[in-house]
Amino acid sequence: MPTLPLACACGRLNLSVRGTPITSVECHCDSCRAAAARLEKLPCARPMLDPRGGTRFVLYRKDRVQFTAGTDQLKEFRLSTGAATRRVVATCCNTPVFLEFESGHWLSLYGGLWPDGTLPPLEMRTMTGDLPDASVLPSDVPNLKRQSGVFFAKLLKAWIAMGFRSPRIAVGGEIRA
Known part of the structure; x- marks a missing residue:
């Protein structure tokens, strides 16, 4: 498998x-x-939202993501106390790294981590029903009002392949934004 x-x-x-x-x-x-609106205000943070209000993610099974250096820089951000999702940022330069759902078996890695020209092609837009005007979106890929059955089927297939495991990702602290 390529790395x-x-x-x-x-x-x-x-x-x-x-x-x-x-x-x-x-x-x-x-x-x-x-x-994104809150995290983009951190010092030296890069934009997270595209001009139409989307956040780019590439979802990987947790067992296919390996942290090799700098994990002491990882801190979590939650929109509210007890939120089921956490966004994890490298605090050395306030780069968003991943979004994780509590007990999830995958990581939603932020697209900004990919070097220019290597980001996997966009397959779908999700949750477009939350936008004030979804008609601004191009029709190059499916624009789904919510997550689709195909989306959940892909997640289930990955979980089965992992033996229904949901590894924990340790993060050393939290940030306020």
Whole structure:
């Protein structure tokens, strides 16, 4: 299986992904847009939202993501206390690294980690029903109001392949944004 090295903007955090991703999406949910608006205000942070309000993710099985350096830089951000999702940032340069659902078996890696020209092609846009005007989106890929059956089928297939395991990813602390 091919391996692709990835890194934060300053290069202190290094990771690699192995094999084919579960899927490559652009999320337009209210939570992703709210989190991006807050995280983009951190010092030296790069934009997370595209001009139409989408957040780019590439979903990988957790067992196909390996952190090789700089994990001491990882901190979590939650939109609210007890939120079921956490967004993890490399605090050395405030690069968003991944979004994780509690007990999930996959990581939604932020598209900004990929070097220019290597980001897997977009397969679908999800949660477009949260946008004030979804008609601004191009029709180059499916624009789904919510997650689709195909989306959940891909996640289930990955979980089965992992033996129904959901590995934990340790993160050392939290950030406030």
